[in-house]
Amino acid sequence: MKRFNSSDSSAAFISISSSKEERTQKANQGYSRDFQAMLDNLEEEDYSETASHVSEKKRRLNLHQVKALEKNFEVENKLEPERKLKLAGELGLQPRQVAIWFQNRRARWKTKQLERDYGTLKASYEALKLDYSNLEQKNEVLAQKVKELKAKLMSQEKADSSHSVKEEYRVSESDNNASVHSKIHDFSGNNNNNSSAITKDPSNISSSHELMNWFQLSDSRVILGSRYQVYQPHLMKPEDQSLFSAEESCNFFSVDQAPTLHCYFPEQ
């Protein structure tokens, strides 16, 4: 149960007869503000006097009272006891009425503030959404370009590799060296058996001619660590050496997930 001050509790309701209220409201519509305020004050006194014996009815505050309360609310939305008493005295209201008005006003303000916040959030969400769809479009364009460049590179490499094979074959024939010829043929014709030619230990090569050819072959290869790993840019299949592998560029242009670099740093 709410506790009221003794000063508040007596007349939270201002009792009036409804017929009288309607009459005065209609009559007041044509008056100036000052004159209406004066009438209102007179009415307050009148109602206070008759409060004890007339049926209780809610009564709306008049324009003057509401404006004064609004002005005070703008200054400070909380009400100290002294200010409450002062306002109540000035406006001819019960201190409790002033307190209730401030309380309800704060509630309305809060609702409006929530609506504003919602509007702001909604606007920023819409902007973000638009931004996202723009990025998505750009992403698609870039992915398409990558695809085109890849295709171009592949066809170019195909042309280059067939050209270099022919060149090497011609050189080996004119040299009339069976050993080197077989090695080159083996290497270019069957990639799966590369290891035997590539990893051959030079100490097993008997003739100086053979040794020379081994150097010629290994010249274009990079030997890494204990195992002989081959880097053969021209004779490698394009799909094996492609920077953008079947994993499709490490999802670099995927919009659904963050780009990962696992294909570049597999150990990580």
Add this chain to the structure above:
DNA sequence: TTGTGTTTTATTGCCTCC
């Protein structure tokens, strides 16, 4: 005039602070 939706005034119950 009346039904209906909205706004305003006031109450209730709970919570926090001193």
Add this chain to the structure above:
DNA sequence: GGAGGCAATAAAACACAA
């Protein structure tokens, strides 16, 4: 434990279309 704030709610007042 009293005072005051807040959320939820009731109820009167008001606006307005049909």
